[in-house]
Amino acid sequence: MKVAVFGASGMLGFAVCESVIRRGFTLCAYSNKSTVSISSNLKSKSLPFSNDDQITRDLFDQWPDAVINCAAISSPDEVNKSPTVAQDINVEGAYRLASIAAHIGARFIHVSTDMVFDGSKSPYRSTDMPNPLSVYGVQKLDAEKKVLSVTDENLVVLRVTLLNGNSPMGKRSPHEKILQSLAIGSKLTLFDDEIRQPCSVENLSDVIVELLERPNLNGLFHWAGSEEISRFDLGLRILKRFGINSDQIIQGKVKDEQLNLGHRPSHLSFVLEPLVSKVRTQPLSIDEQLQELRVPNELYSWYREFADDPSCYVPRF
Ligand SMILES: NC(=O)c1ccc[n+]([C@@H]2O[C@H](COP(=O)([O-])OP(=O)(O)OC[C@H]3O[C@@H](n4cnc5c(N)ncnc54)[C@H](OP(=O)(O)O)[C@@H]3O)[C@@H](O)[C@H]2O)c1
Numbered sequence: 485m486k487v488a489v490f491g492a493s494g495m496l497g498f499a500v501c502e503s504v505i506r507r508g509f510t511l512c513a514y515s516n517k518s519t520v521s522i523s524s525n526l527k528s529k530s531l532p533f534s535n536d537d538q539i540t541r542d543l544f545d546q547w548p549d550a551v552i553n554c555a556a557i558s559s560p561d562e563v564n565k566s567p568t569v570a571q572d573i574n575v576e577g578a579y580r581l582a583s584i585a586a587h588i589g590a591r592f593i594h595v596s597t598d599m600v601f602d603g604s605k606s607p608y609r610s611t612d613m614p615n616p617l618s619v620y621g622v623q624k625l626d627a628e629k630k631v632l633s634v635t636d637e638n639l640v641v642l643r644v645t646l647l648n649g650n651s652p653m654g655k656r657s658p659h660e661k662i663l664q665s666l667a668i669g670s671k672l673t674l675f676d677d678e679i680r681q682p683c684s685v686e687n688l689s690d691v692i693v694e695l696l697e698r699p700n701l702n703g704l705f706h707w708a709g710s711e712e713i714s715r716f717d718l719g720l721r722i723l724k725r726f727g728i729n730s731d732q733i734i735q736g737k738v739k740d741e742q743l744n745l746g747h748r749p750s751h752l753s754f755v756l757e758p759l760v761s762k763v764r765t766q767p768l769s770i771d772e773q774l775q776e777l778r779v780p781n782e783l784y785s786w787y788r789e790f791a792d793d794p795s796c797y798v799p800r801f
Pocket residue numbers: 490491492493494495496497515516517518519531532533534553554555556557558559573595596597598624644645646647648651656
């Protein structure tokens with residue numbers, strides 16, 4: 485199988501590329517402005533969504549069997565800063581890729597988010613009514629609708645939750661943000677009334693690659709880890725995993741900060757049926773997810789000095 489992955493330089497896209505290679509498929513990896521080395525002899529190709537014609541030309545030249553869209557402006561704050569730019573990527577770019585994939589008969593997998601819900605009625609099924617609170621959530625919901633309107637066959641929209649894991653730049657995931665901020669001497673505030681059901685990016689990538697070979701599974705599905713946790717408790721578990729004292733993060737409450745934070749859903753979790761009974765890959769517990777986490781390479785010397793008990797963490801270089 486030949487698989488085109490968009491967003492290959494991002495946290496999820498990079499892990500999906502690794503999973504595609506592990507499965508033995510041929511990979512065409514696309515990123516925005518930056519290129520990233522996926523393996524010793526494969527780099528992503530820079531191909532911004534604004535370059536419509538080139539995307540069409542490339543996909544017609546490559547004629548992949550599957551297209552996976554992990555590209556997005558994935559930070560709600562970034563979307564708020566430039567909503568029109570984000571709309572072009574999160575909605576129009578996704579729709580364009582789905583249309584080209586349908587035209588060339590390629591299976592299409594599009595990644596969406598739990599932020600399409602308002603957080604008042606967790607756990608959510610994929611049949612529950614969305615009600616996004618942020619511009620990011622509105623755009624991701626719009627993208628789902630447009631992508632799903634392209635075809636009923638050969639297409640999956642997969643909503644996923646907060647992602648744990650290792651990103652190519654070492655700055656994207658919850659543990660990387662905590663370590664990066666400690667390394668510059670500041671402490672993060674994390675909220676104990678913001679409940680999430682985090683998901684391992686490697687585990688999610690395995691599900692996505694498994695879905696490539698399951699043409700009978702089409703439509704809208706949910707994926708996450710197996711446990712709920714508050715962002716603050718996740719922070720504490722991350723510190724413990726790396727042998728750092730628990731007073732290094734600040735406990736806060738979203739409800740005390742609403743004016744500064746805009747509208748953040750308080751409780752987002754998913755019912756994983758029907759997908760979870762249909763795939764071999766199974767959701768991971770928080771402990772299993774924590775075991776996969778690495779200290780970003782450039783922080784390793786700082787970490788050895790800073791950690792209270794660095795022996796908790798055995799590096800994998
Ligand atoms: N991270 C989470 O916790 C989370 C939670 C739920 C859902 N999701 C969803 O999961 C998907 C992947 O998220 P992520 O966290 O992996 O995102 P990410 O790390 O921010 O990566 C985004 C990717 O999109 C690419 N991109 C940005 N602008 C582009 C453009 N104009 N043209 C082409 N590519 C562009 C980026 O390329 P450059 O690096 O080259 O700019 C990067 O490869 C997204 O759909 C997101 O909404 C993420």
